[in-house]
Amino acid sequence: MGLESDSMTADENTNMQGKGLSRRGFLKGVGAGGAVATIATGCSTIDRDGAVSLTPRGPEETSITLNLNGRRRKLKVEPRVTLLDALRNRLDLTGAKKVCDRGTCGACTVLVDGEPAYSCSMLAVEAVGRKITTIEGLGTPEKMNAVQKAFVENDAQQCGFCTPGFVVACTAVLTKNPDATLEEAQAGCGGNLCRCGTYVGMNQALMDAAKELKGGA
């Protein structure tokens, strides 16, 4: 696989398997050569000399169980299937949207162990053992969370296709820091894009939701 022993330690490798990839980690991995393919096929160990022992997965479908919105969901996926495609195409959880399909627009944002992540840039097999929350796990039309209520009230959506991604990203930043300034909150959804131009309503929604989460509403 051309994996260089000194650029990715066994620990780091295990770490990547266990926690999925950050964008930076992903880029580092690509620099190390073939990291993506390695993970896709379920590399388990790597020694200091660079010898890799593989426990191959795939290319055929493999059974996995995801911890999804507080429920265990069993499904069969090929290892190449992204978390986004698994959610949308295998589990009919279509709230996360496929737009850029390469980690730019944020429409596919879900929470992985509470952190926002682009589900188009993570494989379904990487999500095993992680706590995944999708837009469907954040609220219902009858019982919306603070961010969803604020989005609706402030008309922070038009066509609505990017909205679930924004709602998940905004929920993540404000849950972690309800005292966020507008600028900090904006940074929390700086990895999301909207084509209809709903940012003015969104700014107000961020401020209103923060207020409600602080108990000031």
Added chain:
Amino acid sequence: MATAAWPEKKDRSLIGKSITRQDGPVKATGRAKYSFDMNPKGLLWAKPATSPHAHAKLVSIDTAKAEALPGVKGVWKDTDLIGEEVRYIGQIIACVAAESEEIATEAAAIVEAKYEVLEHQVIDNDIKFATGRASEQEVGKVADGFKEADVIIEGDYGVPVITHCCMEPHGQVTEVRGGELYSWPSTQNVSRWADRLDDAVGIERAKMHVDCQYMGGGFGSKFSFDKWGIIGTLLSKQTGRPVKLLLDRDLELSIAGNRPSGYTHIKLGLKNDGTITGFEGSVWGTGGGGGYRLRAFPYVFEPKNRKTTMKGIRTNRGGQRAWRAPSHPQTCLLTFSALEDAAAKLGIDAAAFYKKNLNLTARPDVYAEELDIAMKMIGYAKKAHLRTKLDAGPVKRGLGIAMHTWGGLGHASECRVTINPDGSVKAEIGTQDLGTGARTVVSIIAAETLGLPLEAIDTKIGKNAYPASGGSGGSTTTGGISVSTRMAATDALNELLGIAATKLGVAADKLEAKGGRIREIGNAAKSMSWTDACKMLRTGSISKTGANNRTEAQKAGLIDAGVGGVQIADVSVDVETGVVTLIEMVAVQDCGLIIDMKTCESQVYGGVIMGITSALFEEALYDAATGRMLNADMEFYRIAGIKDVGKLKVHMMTGEKYEKRGIIGVGEPPVIAPAAAISNAVANAIGVRVPYLPLTPDHVLDALA
């Protein structure tokens, strides 16, 4: 009797208020099902195989390998195209349907096609590539206009091709069952999406069922069923399974929506006091392989002696599609750049220059009023400076102004309103909600007419089974659907009033529906509840269909056409890095009688932001050597994020003068002026014009060099 005329301001309970869109909760919780989200049982995924050449003769298509791939269930080949020319990269030549998206992608990649490669041409900004004859138009005598002038000022400007970049790509899910087509397209044109599809797929028009409840953006690019509509349907027929065919992002950006470019050389004749005496402009650009024509040039200001020439450049790029306010954003940028450059050269303040020439516009009084409001909002008097007086230091501030116009007459539309004996009300209309709030508008009009709360109306849109309503383009929807709904609801109400009249002992023409009651006008004592009145409908429901007859409705003051709008941008430019930052922008807009202030303002903010994006970031970049679009993704085809747009403020014109005109659409106008206003602000800040959009650092530094 209830009449169709819009109620007086004092009698409006919903119209003009700030009302929250009704489908907000389903969208914000991810429950809204878009075309892309439809997963009917047995679904197959379709992926197209496309031309890798910008121009070639297609010799053969071989799908044997793709068909042999396990999981592939259907294949379509464009046999008509064999022996013909493919004209751009990404042109669809075949398509495969498979059990999964991954298999379909893999199969499409191994479709083998042979080509004889031909020479291609993708450059659109050099007039030497223009083909065919120029179209020429002269009003008055431009030579006379220039004779009158004290000075002649010339300039070159340009706007590149940009793409629609809808968040939900083009495409649809189709299913053919029992000889009938069930289709879930992402479309701006529910009622007529299937028109003319019948011949191509061999299914009668009456057996085509179209359903689009939510769609992820169109901006003018999603009216037709397109080639993928035909392919998806044929693959559904062939396989007997539902087929999902939506474009991948690279195809969405390169082949599913291009706004024509516009480059110009403009010559302006002026008096020393700033009076415009003559205008001559030649324009060229591309609409892809098709024809080319920009309308409305010169823009807003029309000197009585003017001449324009226009020449198209055929390129091997994806075809043009209507883009929000077709032609206007381009001609606005070209015209207003020249106007403010002229004002700057004469040493005249831009606002004063426009005011001096307002007699050359269609609505001097509206523009004057809007310009004054916009200037006040942005603090013009304090901030404005001449282009010769630049800020010290590397970061320089500037203001820029632009104006726009649009028609927006409501389209043909029919709506059926049904009042049931249990008091429930249904409004059915074959319109679509692109995110504009159309669904909510129908509910508002029906509820206002019947004197009921918004929630009492069960509004049904998005199917061609409902009464036909026009496509959502050209800012025509709100006017169209409001009138048809008003007509139907008024008719239905009058029948109910007739029935209530006997019971109340009051003549029907003395009755009104208000606050959930039927009552004698001006006498709340003589009344009955809405539900009691409906209970009298023993024989069944009242169902009425109303229509928007455009001419009559305009005569009756229900709808109108023609709006103005003024926008001012405040920018800073770092002359060392070339980075433009939009600090603030104000938009003043009229659109007649506003139905829902909240979604109306959202439209204007959205238009402004889309315009800002085009000014700062957007350009479909093509490589001349390969003919390939270089930025057919969302990393390098940038659109604005939440931190890119600065502080924005919208002001809607209200009051008797505007409201008595009836409804005028507002989707297009606000997107027109931002690029021109921002470009003018940049020129005001740095003292020189950045002639070509987008206002990226490289273009800014080029202008400063």
